[in-house]
Amino acid sequence: MSKKKDDKRIIxxxxxxxxxVAMSLGSMLYNKTGAWRNIKPVIDLSKCIKCGICWKFCPDTSIDIVDEWPVVNYDYCKxxxxxxxxxxxxxxxxxEEEK
Amino acid sequence: MSKERKMTITLPREELMSSGHLACQGCGATLAMRYALKALGQKTILCIPACCWSVIDGPFPHSSLDVPIYHCAFETAASSASGVRAGLDMVGDKETTVMAWAGDGGTFDIGIQALSGAAERNEDFIYACYDNEAYMNTGIQRSSATPIGAWTTTTPVKHYKKERKKDIIGIMAAHDIPYIATASIAYPEDMVKKFKKAKDIHGTRFIHIYAPCPTGWKSRPDDTVKLARLAVQTGYFPLYEVENGEKWTLNLKIKERKPITEYLKLQGRFRHLKQDEIDLIQAEVDNNYQKILKKCGL
Structure with a gap:
């Protein structure tokens, strides 16, 4: 893993x-894309067979694997x-997302 | 039930694309980049021309990718990658992979002369084209990768696109480059395998990735992977590779191809098509699939 895992915004x-020279200094983690969301995924872990497919197909890399279980990172899930x-x-x- | 079961991970765990990028919901291009970087690893330099990915990556000085990126002009993806490769060779760096990452507009239309030139010189880099079948970044304009019958903002419903999609693999195969492959985001293991194979080959390598775009195709964001899978299962986008312009291999043989309507009905850009037009598209798909089977010797 690289060191650019800081979610601070550079100004x-x-x-x-x-x-x-033009170079990137920080990651896009400061941009909490979770605010774009209308509906959110909720995982019922009692039925989960740990196939890893949700992790594999997440376009926002917002499903992490914590202790062999999938966990949604709602800060970034779109x-x-x-x-x-x-x-x-x-x-x-x-x-439905509650506001 | 499955407390003791281990998580099945079929892809490399290393994550070089971070969250927080600016892609639309359910973007296929981000998945393509994620799998490509998983296969290529940290020692990669990207050359990205104007395309969706030049926006998705994020504004300066931030970047959602953990690899160096060179943003270049629209038509220069292949020539910039040639230059980066030449620079690395000058300093004696042999292990870094250079990848040009362009959309279908930057490959099929605007970038084709640079790509053809680089392929003729057999420059040592990977050229990945993620194909979302129109200029999605600028507002869904028709490109030469747009399929027949599709709606775009420059081919509105009454004047939907009447021309066929350009056969880019055929064009690249005619250059006799060492490695050409097609990949789909619905088959990530296959895609990672192809990128790993391409990494170990020297010379120009071309990978054509099928990346659905919910915004431009007027499809539901949750159907992204399903659409990519249907494109393979209907024979619309077969998965195959070409080595040295002559050895064609079909990677996924489909016993019973699904009818093309299953693929078309999920997308709003094909909503206006009537049955006889759908039959024409089906005939076109059958014809192309048979051609590829013949080239693969099947």
Whole structure:
């Protein structure tokens, strides 16, 4: 894993602070894309067979594997529903987001 | 029930694409990039021309990828990659892989002369084209990768596209480059295998990736992977590879191909098609599939 895993936003106060060549300094983790979501995935772990398919097909890499179980990272999940569609056991349901 | 079972992981765990990128919901291109980087690893340099990925990556000085990226002009993906490779050769770096990562507009239309030139010189890089079948980044304009019958903003319903999709694999195979493959985001293991194989070959390698776009295809975001799978199962986008322009291998043989309507009805861009037009598309798909089978010697 690389070191660019900081979710701080980089802001330059003056031109002198900018690097001389165009290069990326930080990751996009500051951008919490979870706010884009209308529906959110909820995993019923009692039915989960640990096939890893939800992790494999997540376009936002927002499903992590923690202690051999899939866990949704709601900070970044955009609510596309690919995981619920692809789950072979249908143990992921998309529920309306409460505001 | 499955407390003791181990998690089945069929792909490399290393994650070089971070969350927080700017792609639409259910984007196929991000999945393509994720699998490609999983296969190629950290020692990779990307050359990205104007395409969806130049936006998805994020604004300066942030980036959602953990590899160096060179954003270049629209038509120069292949020539920039040739230059980066030449620079690496000058400093004696042999292990870094250079990958040009362009959309279908930057490959089929605008970038084809640079790509053809680089393939003729047999420059040492991977050229990956993720194909979402129109200029999605600028607002769904028709490209030469748009399939027959499709709606785009420049081919509106009454004047839907009447021309066929360009046969890019045929064009690249005519250059006799060492490795050409097609890959689909619905078959990530196959895609990772192909990128790993391409990494160990020297010379120009071309990989054509099928990446559905819910925004431009007017499909549901949760159908992204399903659409990519249907495209393979209907024979619309077969998975095969070509080595040295002559050895054609079909990677996934489909015993009973599904009818093309199953694929078309999920997308709003084909909603206007009538039955006789769908029959024409079906005949076209059958014809192309038979051609590829013949080239693979089946």
């Amino acid at each position: 330059f106060n003056s031109e002198q602070e900018m690097p001389l 609510g596309c529903g690919v995981c619920a569609e692809e789950c072979p056991e249908k143990c992921i349901v998309m529920v």
